[in-house]
Amino acid sequence: MKWFTILVSVLMCGSVNAADKWRGLLEIQPNVFLTIGLNVDITKNEMTLDSPNQGSFGKTPTEFTVSETKIAFKDTRIQAEFTGEIEGDKLVGSFTQGRVMPLTLHKLSEQDLMSLEFEGSYFGDLDLNGKPLPVVVQVAVVANGFYTSLDSPAQQSFGIPLNEFTIDNKRMTFSSNMIGAQFEGQLGKEGYQGKFVQGFEMPLTLKKNVFNTL
Template sequence: MRNILLLICFALMSSFIQGQEILGDWYGSLQIQGTKLPLVFHIKKQDSSYSTTMDSPKQMAIGLPVAITTVENSQLLLEAPAMGIKYTGEYDHTQEIIAGTFQQGGLKLALNLSRDNFTTAINRPQEPKEPFPYHAEEVRFYNESDDISLAGTLTTPEGLEKFPVVILISGSGPQNRNEEIMGHKPFLLISDFLTRHGIAVLRYDDRGVGKSEGEYATATSKDLSRDTEAAITYLKSRKDLKISKLGLIGHSEGGIIAPMIASKSKDVDFIVLLAGAVLRGKDLLLLQKKLIEEKSGIHDSIVNRSQEVFHGAYELIASNTKTNDALKEDLAAYFKEETNNSINAAQTNSLIESMTSPWMQYFINYDPTTALKEVDIPILALFGKKDVQVPAIENALALEKLENKNIEIFQMENLNHLFQESETGMPNEYSEIEQTMSPKVLNLMLEWILERD
């Protein structure tokens, strides 16, 4: 999920650069404490200027905008002052490389960029390939409340007069209809698997992504739930579809959104929660932070102090009744005092901007059990036991305490947040694992849905 606070954040954007040879995709990796952090820069020309977006695949950050780019002769300078980031490089047109240095705060690392696409060698054996034994249709539907049109793919089984249909709801961050991440396309896999076995599936690009309209950056989980509601309305309007049951499958943040909708809609017959958070947002963020820092080998004293500091920051946000600017000032003063002014202004500003976004403020305050208590339809809740983003034990326990007899809970051995079979469960494994999703999860979902049809 996007709420994990990692040591390095990126947000870079290009305004001008000389030479047509610089256009296209550039690949490189930072070496950080023995670990590779791959980066991809996408440079395009728009009218008389240039634009760039950046991907940090291991951090699940795709399409990050760039702030400042300048070029003088063969020298390239990238700066993101708000985060204290600076990259200087020299373009060598004979070798087609940019040799340079990446800096953030006191960190200074070599970063050389080339045309060598390290993602092309990634093997994804589960990715579905055409031809498909079912009908796939490009569709558009309208969210009247927000006045935006969303685009997706509806797959329907062949040869069946009547069938159940599910809508897939993606996790946090701007996602396309396949929930594509690090070369994996889990929603394409789920859609293909279920449709081959008689279940229709609608998956769609998040607002502001792909072919969908709208702006993702200012959206909260509540806002995104209206997009899913629009998808339900669309399916119900399709008189040519003989729908036996309609369900929602939500992954990560999607597992928060599904109960929001199901708690008040009579059109939803069942929901499947894949690593859907049950803990209140601020509690989940602290737990994520603790587990990831512990697994990263950070000393206990630092982990404990970090918990104290961020608990206080989240409480400030949760109890805030002031303007956003006033909240930012309060947080700046808080971090200055709690860290003895050991974090520079650029790093503090970057952290505060992330913590005060509309999405984050909503998430910190939101309690998923509010909606889950009101859901009176069948719920299948799956958790991966090695998940460090939505930890299984704590969230399953919170779900059990609701004593809702409609909920079936499964904690799956050795599975991470993406439901891959994993060693550590840490996010840096996601791209390295060839498996997109464990067949155990796919089969369990299929059997459970068909039993309710």
């Protein structure tokens, strides 16, 4: 799945303390999604963009509009734009980049914001006949939970959806129906240490990458 081009090269790091965080899932292939985040402070007229499952945070678009009823942005560097209407805790609109795609974002609740401590990229190496195969678990917070996916950069495979993902300060578990794999690990000094099963068991330790959001 070589779709990993949208927004990847431009959502670099910045810094804004947003009053509200909005998150939504943009379907870029059937059942394959990209997490889009908007950080909006209406009182300060500020907005930044996030793409959490690409490790990109805090990018200010080239132009934007924020109000009590509407949020919109345009970024000429990626030839993309979004316009949405606020409906309670939902932001309903459309995202355009080459084609028009529906996109609904939800305002993160206090419980969702607490889950941000687990958001990020978790790196590890599978041992395939003595050769390391890097894998990355991408964890993005969305309303009422997480959206997670698996990358295998050496195989040019990105965004493999994960199912039944759980994480806390003790363990991480997930499965992937798409590739018939599962993982369960306990948190140790080096990360979440456990077994990755895909036909046979392989040891795997997943360590979180710490993003620089400054």
